[in-house]
Amino acid sequence: MRARMRRRMRSRFRLSPWSTPVLVLAAILITFAITAGPILLAGANPIEAYYLFVIAPLTSGFTAIEVLVTATPILFTGAAVAIAFRAGYWNIGAEGQLLLGAIAAAGVGMVVGGWQPIAALAAMIVAGALAGAAWALVPAILRIRFGIDEVVTTLLLNPVALLLVNGLLHGPWRDPVTGFPESPRIAAVAEFPQLLERSRLHLGFLLAIAVIVIAWYVLARTPAGLRLRAAGLSPHGARFAGINVGRTLLAAALVSGAIAGLAGVSEVAGIQNRLTSGLSPGYGYTGIVVATLGTLTMPGVALAALFLGDLTVGASTAARSLSIPSQLGAVVQGVLLLTTVALLALRRYRLRPTRPEEGGSESAADVAAEVQPG
């Protein structure tokens, strides 16, 4: 009943397809206006800083490739978060799932010395995806079987995953040669090949693009994708339509965890070539920014990840040449997330101008729908 009404209202008040990109662009501009404050505090010129942030990285081949390198892990985590959110499953644990993927990749990478490169890489990728999915399993079961808020459990597992990494690095995996809390180097056959001479761009970038394309196809074109979206839009409606919502949520949670795990594989095999405790400067949380900014669609996630990669490379340039603390990058991310979610919420005002019987009776799934395209 509610689902049917909702559909009617949606078709009657269909918004221009341009409203979403316009609102996202407005959110970016508002973010720049707000972050002008801290830039001025640091004694720099905001216009010059924004030029360094956004434009400068794209003006040289070297930094443009660095943008792709930086975007690689957040393409994975953004896709992971977006898939779970679309199903109405609030996976805030991509950070921990990424770290588990990294542990598995390093573990496999250290023992595959005599293998064929193809077999070594495949083993790492499978192990990393399984480890990420395994880390996502317990919160998913607790949510589906017992109704326990997955936000809390996935969040609490993030520090546990970091402690697990540190435990390994201070214990069994400590580098015996240097004695540093880093794992030994992975076997040469397990390293992702570089895509371009003398650059850090590696196979992980292609893998990330493949994940985005496959996820887009599955979400938009297959029955499984339809079930997932239906579960996110209205669990009751989906159940009424004969969809096993519990199983759909479990699948979304596990796929989300597996993709986040691939982010860890990609960083270990493509960049670090070993397990380190500073492997992820919060890529899991940046995934939430990317998924929201990309309005939970795969093309949107791809664009948003590239944009944030651009900002991150730009932030380190700006930090060096204008001596603005590089922590400004985190400020920009937080403000960007807030302005985006606020502006996308505004969209709903126009979608449903007056519905007396609707006031306050929206389900969590309706809220999930708000960051999806109208």
Next chain:
Amino acid sequence: MTFLVDLLAATLRNATPLVYGTVGETYAERSGVLNLGIEGTMYAGAFAGFATAWATGSPLLGLAAAIVVGLGAGAIMALLTVTLGANQHVSGIGLTIGLIGASEFTNRLIFQGGELQQIEPMPIVNPFAGLGEIGAVFDQYALTWIAFLVVVPVAWFILQRSSFGLELRAVGENPEAADAAGVNVARTRYLALMIGGALMAVGGAFITLALLGSFTLDIIAGRGWVCVALVIFGRWRIGRGVVGALIFSLIFSLQFRLRILPGFGDLPFELLLALPYLVVIAALAISGRNVAYPGAYLKPYRRS
């Protein structure tokens, strides 16, 4: 005996930031808003408190600065989720990312990444010092005494016995009915989030102003998320939430002391550090089954 006295004293000390945070989060959630900005609010409170106390030499001014920051963080959360009706999960995570980033940015601007600055920690108050060895349990900071003897009973009284508390709970259970009865839903939620934010920030400031006397990165280390779990564990009741905070803190304090004992020293220290988080998840799995969430949890309210 010394072991037990020391353990109980540490339990009360380590529970203090969790008590402030859990009471603050309970207010937010009872009004119908899940505030995931708590981790960032505690972080910002810890930094603002420390930086102000360092600059002025007064821990009391530091505390005041933390309260102001907490009120502001609560107001931003309310603007997003109450006025604009934005998604609560994403708003809270965004607030946390933004506040941690802003604190670290300002930390860098003020201290230039130089050597760790220290302030004189808040004094220890012990009215039971005459009790000899057992009295050492009560060697606690003033903020700990205030948490257990003032904040918890007053917050409980306001929530359960005052007309404001009744309105707050009504808004969280059934905003339409509360609105129809003449309660200003938006104003009540703003107040709940701002009071809650102030308490969270004081919890963070306790760590820098009393516990450590300094500010380091990653100082909150997930304590805010633990508070969110404790609220569910306590089923949105202040008393049960405080009991949860004490149990968590007991395990946390115990694992630090176990490390010194022979036999336990061989266990990786990180495994023991992870134990409290795992215990919270296990406790949720056992006690949190099909709990009744506040009626308006996660739902924005829009007046028709």
